[in-house]
Each structure stands twice: as structure tokens, then as C-alpha cells.
Amino acid sequence: MAADSPSASHAIVIRGVSKSFGAVTALEGIDLSIRKGEFFSLLGPSGSGKTTLMRIIAGFEQPDKGSLMIDGEEMAGVPPHLRPVNMMFQSYALFPHLTVAGNIAFGLRQQRLGRPAIEARTAEMLKLVQLEALAGRKPHQLSGGQRQRVALARALARGPKVLLLDEPLGALDKRLRQETQAELKRIQLSTGTTFVVVTHDQEEAMALSDRMAIMMDGKIIQVDAPGTVYDRPANRQVAAFVGDLNQFPARVEAGPDGVLLASAKGIPGKIAIAGSAVPQTEECWLVLRPEHMRLAALADGSADHWMACRVEDRAHLGAQVAYRLCLPDGRIVLAQAPAQAPEASQMAGAAILVGFRAADARVLR
Numbered sequence: 001m002a003a004d005s006p007s008a009s010h011a012i013v014i015r016g017v018s019k020s021f022g023a024v025t026a027l028e029g030i031d032l033s034i035r036k037g038e039f040f041s042l043l044g045p046s047g048s049g050k051t052t053l054m055r056i057i058a059g060f061e062q063p064d065k066g067s068l069m070i071d072g073e074e075m076a077g078v079p080p081h082l083r084p085v086n087m088m089f090q091s092y093a094l095f096p097h098l099t100v101a102g103n104i105a106f107g108l109r110q111q112r113l114g115r116p117a118i119e120a121r122t123a124e125m126l127k128l129v130q131l132e133a134l135a136g137r138k139p140h141q142l143s144g145g146q147r148q149r150v151a152l153a154r155a156l157a158r159g160p161k162v163l164l165l166d167e168p169l170g171a172l173d174k175r176l177r178q179e180t181q182a183e184l185k186r187i188q189l190s191t192g193t194t195f196v197v198v199t200h201d202q203e204e205a206m207a208l209s210d211r212m213a214i215m216m217d218g219k220i221i222q223v224d225a226p227g228t229v230y231d232r233p234a235n236r237q238v239a240a241f242v243g244d245l246n247q248f249p250a251r252v253e254a255g256p257d258g259v260l261l262a263s264a265k266g267i268p269g270k271i272a273i274a275g276s277a278v279p280q281t282e283e284c285w286l287v288l289r290p291e292h293m294r295l296a297a298l299a300d301g302s303a304d305h306w307m308a309c310r311v312e313d314r315a316h317l318g319a320q321v322a323y324r325l326c327l328p329d330g331r332i333v334l335a336q337a338p339a340q341a342p343e344a345s346q347m348a349g350a351a352i353l354v355g356f357r358a359a360d361a362r363v364l365r
Helices: 050-058 100-110 115-128 144-157 174-191 202-208 226-231 236-241
Strands: 010-021 024-035 039-043 065-070 085-088 162-166 194-199 211-216 219-224 246-254 260-264 271-273 283-288 294-296 305-316 320-326 332-338 351-356 362-364
Touching (some): 024 050, 024 219, 039 050, 039 202, 050 162, 100 115, 115 174, 144 174, 174 202, 194 202, 211 226, 211 236, 219 226, 219 236, 236 362, 260 283, 294 332
Parallel strands (some): 039 194, 039 211, 085 162
Antiparallel strands (some): 010 024, 010 065, 211 219, 246 260, 246 283, 260 271, 294 351, 305 320, 320 332
């Protein structure tokens, strides 16, 4: 996949990077540019190569071929401690015998800075992560979210050009993870540091990122803003990975005014698809997000295409009710309805119609 041209605006430029471990290819021909001051996510399933790529950026692994530039300088042969990057590990790796302030100051002491400079920078970092009142506590006296902020402050204290974060919120519960996402974004914006996050959590990447790279099988499949990846995925694999998806085998043919007409198994009639790059007559997939599905007792103008179905089961998710619907051919369709909407009262076994607007459908290879 082509990346942006390298320039002074890029913190990281990767060209043609490949890496194998024995017979296993971890990375294959990676091209990627990450802009300065960007919050960037490497997102993919286990084994996709994202951690290997992060370790190459950090200098813990060397590529078999290809080049890596950080802040405009080639990194071939440059050891980790001399690179303008720092890394925050999922385990946080705090020193249990040191206080919060001592943990933050540890890297500064390694730089042999004077005591006044160390104290000033430590105080600055404590203020940044809002832990001034806890400076004298030990890690075991902190909550998970507080430990995460200490690790972040320690990683930022030395002023790296790039901060690498390995599954930074994986150890936190859902509510604390959501709160900490906002803190991470605030800190990244206030420092202007380039953040590169490695994660398999789609919601986390979508919430945090300015842009994200979707990795699968050692390759980058798509690089885009989160909304673009969700609404205009590069292929069916990406679409399924970044959210729930309804998928129908389909074929397309030419329609009037450059519109493609899709014929999808299980859906009556032909669906007008605009802006598709899928060649005519090629076998493909018609995909629809659950939130784009409509439920109704009778067909109305809220959808262009309707299908009879039976409610298989439902789950109340707070603001939304999630449905599993069974079509006459046995295919399961996912749908969502606002919890306060009349159609959200349908129970298992009920006969109902499910529909969608043609504008919400996508055709993917």
C-alpha cells in the first residue's frame, strides 16, 4: 500500500520493511508514514504483525529489509536507547520500591541531569497527569488508572519525538478504560508528541486515533481516519474486523448514470449502489451495519428494501436493543433499535420486517 511522501511533517517513514522469524513471515513490504503530532493506531488481530512493527520502530528488532526513518534520520543500526522514541508497556513496569515521583524521575537521572532540572521536569509531568497529590506514594498504593498515568508520565519525561504504547489500556476495566482514553488524548494534544498505539481493541483505536492502520497477515490493508475505515472499509475483512456486519453474497451489473445494481442472495430486488469500485459481474459481498437496519411491522418509506424475518433473540444494551433476526433462508441478520423506539419491544419468536436504505449498503470484494 502506498504511503504519503516522506517530508519534514512526518515523524516516522517506513519503506519496504519485511521481517521473518524462521519460516514465518511477520511483516511483508510495509510502507507507512506517520505525521508529527499524530495519534496513530496499529490495529489488527493477534498475529497480524503490529507488535513486530512496533518493536522495529523501537529498535528491539531489526528488519530483514527495508528502511525506517524517525524524525528525518535513518535508524539502521541505531540501538533503542539512542532513538528519539520511548515505550510504555502494557504492564506499566513501574519500580515498586520507588515513589510516583521517583518513577517519573528515573529516566531523567539516567540522562545525568542536575537535581533542579530533574525536580522541575518531574513536577511538570506530575501536573500533566494530574498526580501532584500522589507524588510520594508507591505503585501498590495506586489504582490501575493512576499507575497507567505514572507510566505515561515516566515515558514522556525525557521528551521523546515518538511515544509507543503497547495495549496501554488492556489492564483497565471498561469504565476506567473510557475515562483514561480521554486522558490519553488530552495529554497527547497538550504535549504535541507523536503517539503510536498498538492494539487489537477496535473501539479503543476508533476513540483515540487521528488515523489508523489496519494490519492483517503481516500487511497493511488500509490507512485512514477511523470514520473512513468504518464507513468505507477497503475490503470485507476490514469491515468485519472494525464492527458488526451483515454480509450477503452478491453480483453487480451496470445501471443507469454510472450506478451499479447489486443482486444479493436473500434480498428481493436489485440494490442501487453508488461509488463502488467492484468490477461488473464480479462476485462480491453486499454489507450492511446493524445500526443501518430498520425494523417495522409493515413496510414503509424508512427503507428501500424489506425482508420478512423472525426474531431469534434480543439483548438490551442500554440505549440500544440488539436483535438477531432469522430470514426465511435461515440466514441471521443483526439489527439495532433505540431502546425507546416502538420496534424495540419485539420479543423472541415475533414475525417482523427488516429493511435498509440503498444508500447505507456497500459492495466489497
